[in-house]
Amino acid sequence: MRTLTALLITLTFSAVTAAAPLPSWSDNPTKTAITDFVSAVTTEGSPDFVPASERVAVFDNDGTLWVEQPMYTQLAFVIDRVKTLAPEHPQWQEEQPFKALLEGDLDALKASGMEGLLKLVAATHAGMTSDDFARIASDWIASAQHPRFERPYTQVVYQPMLELLDYLRANGFKTFIVSGGGIDFMRPWTEQVYGIPPEQVVGSQIEMEYQVLEGVPSILRKAEIAFVDDKAGKPVGIQRHVGRRPILAFGNSDGDYQMLEWTTAGSGKRLGLILHHDDKSREYAYDRDSHIGRLDKGLDDAESNGWLLVSMKRDWSQVFPPSSEPQK
Amino acid sequence: MRTLTALLITLTFSAVTAAAPLPSWSDNPTKTAITDFVSAVTTEGSPDFVPASERVAVFDNDGTLWVEQPMYTQLAFVIDRVKTLAPEHPQWQEEQPFKALLEGDLDALKASGMEGLLKLVAATHAGMTSDDFARIASDWIASAQHPRFERPYTQVVYQPMLELLDYLRANGFKTFIVSGGGIDFMRPWTEQVYGIPPEQVVGSQIEMEYQVLEGVPSILRKAEIAFVDDKAGKPVGIQRHVGRRPILAFGNSDGDYQMLEWTTAGSGKRLGLILHHDDKSREYAYDRDSHIGRLDKGLDDAESNGWLLVSMKRDWSQVFPPSSEPQK
Ligand SMILES: [Ca+2]
Ligand SMILES: [Ca+2]
Numbered sequence: 001m002r003t004l005t006a007l008l009i010t011l012t013f014s015a016v017t018a019a020a021p022l023p024s025w026s027d028n029p030t031k032t033a034i035t036d037f038v039s040a041v042t043t044e045g046s047p048d049f050v051p052a053s054e055r056v057a058v059f060d061n062d063g064t065l066w067v068e069q070p071m072y073t074q075l076a077f078v079i080d081r082v083k084t085l086a087p088e089h090p091q092w093q094e095e096q097p098f099k100a101l102l103e104g105d106l107d108a109l110k111a112s113g114m115e116g117l118l119k120l121v122a123a124t125h126a127g128m129t130s131d132d133f134a135r136i137a138s139d140w141i142a143s144a145q146h147p148r149f150e151r152p153y154t155q156v157v158y159q160p161m162l163e164l165l166d167y168l169r170a171n172g173f174k175t176f177i178v179s180g181g182g183i184d185f186m187r188p189w190t191e192q193v194y195g196i197p198p199e200q201v202v203g204s205q206i207e208m209e210y211q212v213l214e215g216v217p218s219i220l221r222k223a224e225i226a227f228v229d230d231k232a233g234k235p236v237g238i239q240r241h242v243g244r245r246p247i248l249a250f251g252n253s254d255g256d257y258q259m260l261e262w263t264t265a266g267s268g269k270r271l272g273l274i275l276h277h278d279d280k281s282r283e284y285a286y287d288r289d290s291h292i293g294r295l296d297k298g299l300d301d302a303e304s305n306g307w308l309l310v311s312m313k314r315d316w317s318q319v320f321p322p323s324s325e326p327q328k
Numbered sequence: 329m330r331t332l333t334a335l336l337i338t339l340t341f342s343a344v345t346a347a348a349p350l351p352s353w354s355d356n357p358t359k360t361a362i363t364d365f366v367s368a369v370t371t372e373g374s375p376d377f378v379p380a381s382e383r384v385a386v387f388d389n390d391g392t393l394w395v396e397q398p399m400y401t402q403l404a405f406v407i408d409r410v411k412t413l414a415p416e417h418p419q420w421q422e423e424q425p426f427k428a429l430l431e432g433d434l435d436a437l438k439a440s441g442m443e444g445l446l447k448l449v450a451a452t453h454a455g456m457t458s459d460d461f462a463r464i465a466s467d468w469i470a471s472a473q474h475p476r477f478e479r480p481y482t483q484v485v486y487q488p489m490l491e492l493l494d495y496l497r498a499n500g501f502k503t504f505i506v507s508g509g510g511i512d513f514m515r516p517w518t519e520q521v522y523g524i525p526p527e528q529v530v531g532s533q534i535e536m537e538y539q540v541l542e543g544v545p546s547i548l549r550k551a552e553i554a555f556v557d558d559k560a561g562k563p564v565g566i567q568r569h570v571g572r573r574p575i576l577a578f579g580n581s582d583g584d585y586q587m588l589e590w591t592t593a594g595s596g597k598r599l600g601l602i603l604h605h606d607d608k609s610r611e612y613a614y615d616r617d618s619h620i621g622r623l624d625k626g627l628d629d630a631e632s633n634g635w636l637l638v639s640m641k642r643d644w645s646q647v648f649p650p651s652s653e654p655q656k
Contacts, residue, residue: 053519130567174527187571197381198571199502199527208567210560210586217586217593219567232538239458239536239547241569243515243526258538258545265545 021167024160024318031315033308034164037271041247042171048269050247052172057248058238058259059161061179061186061203063293064252064275065194067146067156069284072292074181076153077140081124089123098123122223125182126206130219138188151323154193159321161250165194168248176246178202178237180230180255184221202241204229234259252277253293260298260307272307274298279312282319349495352488352646359643361636362492365599369575370499376597378575380500385576386566386587387493389507389514389531391621392580392603393522395474395484397612400620402509404481405468409452417451426451450551453510454534458547466516479651482521487649489578493522496576504574506530506565508558508583512549530569532557562587580605581621588626588635600635602626607640610647 025031040048041055062068082092082101092098097116100108109116125133146156165175177186177196183203190196207222229237235258238246249256249263252275260272274295278285287295302309312319353359368376369383390396410420410429420426425444428436437444453461474484493503505514505524511531518524535550557565563586566574577584577591580603588600604623606613615623630637640647 053525176527183568183571191381199504199569201571205568208564210563210590212589217563217590219563219590235538235545235547236536240511240533241527243511243529261540262538262545262547 021170022160022163024163024316026315026317028315030308030310034271034273037248037269038168038171040269050268054244054247055168055171055173056176056242056244056246057168057173058176058178058202058242058246058250058263059165060251060253060256060259061177061181062252063277064250064256065157065161065177066153067149067283068252068293069277069286070147070292072181073153074185076144077137077185078120078124080140080144081136082120085123118223118225121206121225125185126221126223128221129213130184130208130221133184133221134188137185141189149320151320154189155323156320157193158316159318160316162194162321164250165196169195173248174200176200176202176238176242178229178234178249178259180204180228180233182206183229202229202237204233230255232258235262238262247271249273250275251298253295254297255293257298257301260305264306272305273310274302274307275310275312277312278314279316279319283312349498350488350491352491352644354643354645356643358636358638362599362601365576365597366496366499368597378596382572382575383496383499383501384504384570384572384574385496385501386504386506386530386570386574386578386591387489388579388581388584388587389505389509390580391605392578392584393485393489393505394481395477395611396580396621397605397614398475398620400509401481402513404472405465405513406448406452408468408472409464410448413451446551446553449534449553453513454549454551456549457541458512458536458549461512461549462516465513469517477648479648482517483651484648485521486644487646488644490522490649492578493524497523501576502528504528504530504566504570506557506562506577506587508532508556508561510534511557530557530565532561558583560586563590566590575599577601578603579626581623582625583621585626585629588633592634600633601638602630602635603638603640605640606642607644607647611640 021035022031040046041050043049059065062072066073079101082098086092086102092102097109097112097119100112141153144153145151146153149156168175175196177190177200179186179202181203183201183205186203187198187201190201191198205226207224207226209220209222211218211220227233227237234256238259245266246263247266247269248271249260250273251260264270264272276287276295277283277293286293287299349363350359368374369378371377387393390400394401407429410426414420414430420430425437425440425447428440469481472481473479474481477484496503503524505518505528507514507530509531511529511533514531515526515529518529519526533554535552535554537548537550539546539548555561555565562584566587573594574591575594575597576599577588578601579588592598592600602623604615605611605621614621615627
């Protein structure tokens with residue numbers, strides 16, 4: 001009986017959700033385009049109907065689900081880790097890219113290039129077990145704060161996107177993250193924050209090796225890049241992990257171009273969306289000239305490719321979730 | 329109202345399932361060990377309770393979910409594909425490993441080693457798009473028959489394992505395949521046959537590349553091995569795809585040793601199972617001396633590692649699902 005009551009509550013709640021989906025989206029053609037798409041693919045008998053098992057929706061993470069300015073969150077993590085570990089590595093005071101990073105010299109950091117990046121990955125993401133890294137990432141995300149909004153990074157996620165994820169799942173979609181960021185950096189918190197479980201997170205990966213270390217079965221993280229889930233890597237990452245072509249893709253930069261292209265080239269009804277950061281007062285405004293989340297070709301081609309440009313300023317009535325902390 | 333009725337039917341059906349789970353498993357201590365484990369991890373308040381999101385169960389495929397004798401099904405596919413393609417490749421009549429394969433000379437085939445295998449992969453699994461390969465694999469599996477049982481390969485799956493997968497899912501588990509076989513060979517049919525969707529299939533992979541070919545966005549399959557999901561590769565495959573340590577693992581050969589080890593070394597209650605093929609009359613009997621599905625170290629260590637040896641002969645009252653065709 002308790003179960004039945006719970007089900008009835010769920011039904012009632014679902015009915016309410018269905019009546020007013022996406023409350024933080026402005027009532028305008030962008031929202032209508034999304035709800036029309038979902039209606040079309042979920043209405044049995046509709047020529048655009050898609051069975052639930054084929055309702056795959058993929059979302060970029062940085063700049064699509066959460067803030068990526070003034071720097072990728074994972075870079076903030078790297079900086080904090082290097083600072084934390086620096087006392088054990090006195091040579092870093094003179095060794096690039098550590099010296100640049102510890103001195104906040106971003107130009108020197110950039111100049112260290114791929115070689116520098118691999119050294120940072122080795123120092124902060126490798127040389128420990130997968131369990132240890134998950135704990136390190138979890139501890140950091142629980143304590144670090146976004147410098148401008150002064151709240152945890154898990155609270156500078158976009159409220160309208162949380163609502164969209166919920167709305168799609170309520171309509172039988174499976175939601176996936178397909179991010180250029182590190183897969184194991186995201187997985188410890190995506191289920192709690194986005195409702196997306198670890199196996200539905202696709203991202204860049206380093207090599208790993210299974211070993212029994214002093215009697216303890218362990219997965220060891222190695223300082224070698226195994227897969228870069230960006231640009232043309234995104235459709236490949238989707239094929240590797242999901243094994244089905246999505247019917248909806250949502251990104252924010254040219255790194256998502258191929259994912260949008262692959263998704264919307266499929267037969268039947270498809271929806272490609274690009275979040276345009278044009279809201280300097282509530283978040284940030286950037287596109288063609290930004291080093292982070294550069295959106296150039298996608299901006300040129302969105303209309304001819306049939307992709308919907310979502311304007312943060314115009315289409316979102318609220319940007320962040322309400323916080324228990326005072327918001328600055 | 330229709331939805332409510334459907335829910336009530338589901339509830340009733342679930343209750344029936346719960347009353348008599350695993351009907352094709354003999355009523356003996358093996359079955360009790362499985363149901364006791366599931367009760368322990370699903371009973372709230374139990375010291376062994378595991379939240380639903382952590383209930384990950386992984387299954388080997390060949391020899392665990394379906395028959396792997398007298399040869400791996402994927403090898404039968406390779407042989408059929410080479411025969412089908414041979415008229416377009418007259419040079420294969422004199423070129424190894426194709427010559428050996430076309431003549432059924434398994435010794436010469438083995439002698440061609442890894443180089444031979446890569447040539448076969450290149451000829452049958454690569455050089456086409458992912459969509460084309462999925463269609464080729466689907467068409468083959470729909471028409472090919474197992475030589476002894478004279479029914480489609482999708483009907484030489486094990487009925488007790490289908491019941492176990494259903495039973496686990498009814499108890500909130502997510503079920504995954506973790507196979508040494510090719511991931512894209514399995515995905516076209518695992519959802520229909522096992523109820524396991526493509527994104528919950530982990531397997532060996534070849535390299536892929538995203539390209540726009542004559543205006544058509546495509547994922548091209550390349551003749552390079554990207555990942556071998558066997559032995560120490562299995563825990564790594566699990567970490568890559570699932571991102572969580574399983575609480576239940578089921579295999580049948582020494583290729584599953586590390587997967588079982590990784591699973592059962594986790595904290596809290598865990599269950600490791602090994603299917604022992606000891607039923608020559610209904611299926612096959614093989615273990616330490618078999619080239620296919622060799623089980624040697626696992627047989628030695630099962631007891632000391634706390635892994636449950638499942639005897640096909642003793643523990644399964646039925647091996648295959650009922651067929652609409654007469655069974656030989
Ligand atoms: Ca992005
Ligand atoms: Ca096997």
